[in-house]
Structure formats: structure tokens, C-alpha cells
Amino acid sequence: MxxxxxxxxxxxxxxxxxxxxxxxxxxxxxxxxxxxxxxxxxxxxxxxxxxxxxxxxxxxxxxxxxxxxxxxxxxxxxxxxxxxxSEHPMDVPRCRHPLTPASPRPAPGMRLGSLNPSHVDLLNDTWPYGGNARSRRYLAEILGRFPQVCLQDSSGQPVAWVLTDHFGTGTHSYTLPEHRRHGHMQVALTVAAQRAHARGFPTFG
Structure with missing residues (x-):
């Protein structure tokens, strides 16, 4: 190789x-x-x-x-x-339907923000593969290196978030249970997709 x-x-x-x-x-x-x-x-x-x-x-x-x-x-x-x-040099037809998402707005009292290192324990507790020291190190690494989107309440506390990883894929998306069914994840995913698209990353659904 x-x-x-x-x-x-x-x-x-x-x-x-x-x-x-x-x-x-x-x-x-x-x-x-x-x-x-x-x-x-x-x-x-x-x-x-x-x-x-x-x-x-x-x-x-x-x-x-x-x-x-x-x-x-x-x-x-x-x-x-x-x-x-591939049996031949990358000859697969291109997907013809990449997403071009509309722009939903955060609900009243919510705003777009960012996660920071103080949120690593929250991420580790809410990730299905988390809860241990290794997952905490991994989440701290991707939080510090790769794009992420966070929806925050009026006090600045995370409500919903989307993290990306080394491969440009979504790796941890979560909405706190008490804030579900209000469209927060739709907003976070759409903003993450728009930002990724602006950086040249494809978005598919």
C-alpha cells in the first residue's frame, strides 16, 4: 500500500x-x-x-x-x-440526490452555540458507547478537533448537539429527554449539514 x-x-x-x-x-x-x-x-x-x-x-x-x-x-x-x-478504479455512479436542507429556526428561548471541554462528561454519559475512560478520551478528542453544533437554552446549557468525527460523519447526536419533541434535533442536524456542505462535505439522507 x-x-x-x-x-x-x-x-x-x-x-x-x-x-x-x-x-x-x-x-x-x-x-x-x-x-x-x-x-x-x-x-x-x-x-x-x-x-x-x-x-x-x-x-x-x-x-x-x-x-x-x-x-x-x-x-x-x-x-x-x-x-x-472496487473491482475497477472507483467506477460507482454518483448519488444524484444530495440533501440541500432548508433552514429551520431554533425554538423560542433556544440559540445556537458550541460545546466546550466542560461538557465532555455530559457527552460521555449520553453516548450509547460511552460511560468509560476510553470513550471520554475519544469524545474529548473529537470535541476539540472537529466541527460540532449545539443548541443551548437561555442559560447557555446544552439541550441538543451533533458531533462529527475523523471521517466527516456524525458520531454523537443527542437531545436531552426533557427537551425532546420540539424539533431541536432537526435544527441541530440541519445546521450541521449546512456547515459541512459549506466546507465541501456531502450531505445525504
Whole structure:
């Protein structure tokens, strides 16, 4: 496998993967993050360049496991790594219906804000995979590195939020139980999608 480090190659890969959506979506998000400052410290590998048939995104410095020579067409995810394989160099038709969401407004008494490090325990307590030291470290990392949206009440307390991860995907979205059924998550998801779209990330539903 070849690690792509050349900015021109990474930009070209982004364009190729964009044409291969939605199959390439998991790796595409990582490449977008790499090309926009690489906040997650990821790297991308291909089986060959430029006529690649497999592309892998992973945290920098990890050692690949498994035999890419026997990769089957499709998407595989394991332990923080995404891999996309194709029988031919990324020849999947592009999805023709990306979302272009309207702009719902926050309910009265609510405002858009941001989460901060003091909210990590709340995130860890409300995440289905949370509740332990490892998940807390992970949530603190993505909170500090990647875009997020938070709806706050009039006192500035989080009510609903959306976090994104290394691969440009939503990883933790939550509305506090006492604030549900008021459209708060719709607002948070729409704002997150609009901001992602403005940064060049695709939005699908």
C-alpha cells in the first residue's frame, strides 16, 4: 500500500472519490479532513497510484492488518479504519440526490452555540458507547478537533448537539429527554449539514 502525502495527489483523490459517492463516502470524509488541515491526524493509502482499486483511511502511523489483495468490492470498517474496494478504479455512479436542507429556526428561548471541554462528561454519559475512560478520551478528542453544533437554552446549557468525527460523519447526536419533541434535533442536524456542505462535505439522507 502507498501512503499519499502529496497535496496534489490528495486533491486529485478527493475529486475521484467525490465522483464515486455514495460508496466512497466513509473514506471521502477522511480525505476531506486531511485536505482541510488534517485535524484528526489521519492518513490515506491506496493499493497503487493513480489507477487504484482500493483506498484505506486510518489514523496516522497505524499498521494495516489483513490482505488488501483479497479485498472484495464494498466498504469495510474496523477499529477506526475505513476501506473502500472496487473491482475497477472507483467506477460507482454518483448519488444524484444530495440533501440541500432548508433552514429551520431554533425554538423560542433556544440559540445556537458550541460545546466546550466542560461538557465532555455530559457527552460521555449520553453516548450509547460511552460511560468509560476510553470513550471520554475519544469524545474529548473529537470535541476539540472537529466541527460540532449545539443548541443551548437561555442559560447557555446544552439541550441538543451533533458531533462529527475523523471521517466527516456524525458520531454523537443527542437531545436531552426533557427537551425532546420540539424539533431541536432537526435544527441541530440541519445546521450541521449546512456547515459541512459549506466546507465541501456531502450531505445525504
Amino acid at each position: 502507498k501512503i499519499l502525502t502529496c497535496p496534489a495527489q490528495l486533491q486529485r483523490l478527493e475529486g475521484i472519490l467525490r465522483k464515486s459517492l455514495p460508496l466512497a463516502l466513509p473514506v471521502f470524509g477522511a480525505v476531506l479532513n486531511i485536505n482541510r488541515g488534517n485535524p484528526g491526524q489521519c492518513e490515506v493509502l491506496v493499493d497503487k497510484w493513480p489507477e487504484f482499486g482500493a483506498v484505506l483511511a486510518r489514523p496516522s502511523g497505524e499498521v494495516a492488518s489483513g490482505d488488501m489483495g483479497h479485498c472484495r468490492r464494498g466498504v469495510t470498517r474496523c477499529s477506526g479504519t475505513f476501506q473502500v474496494c
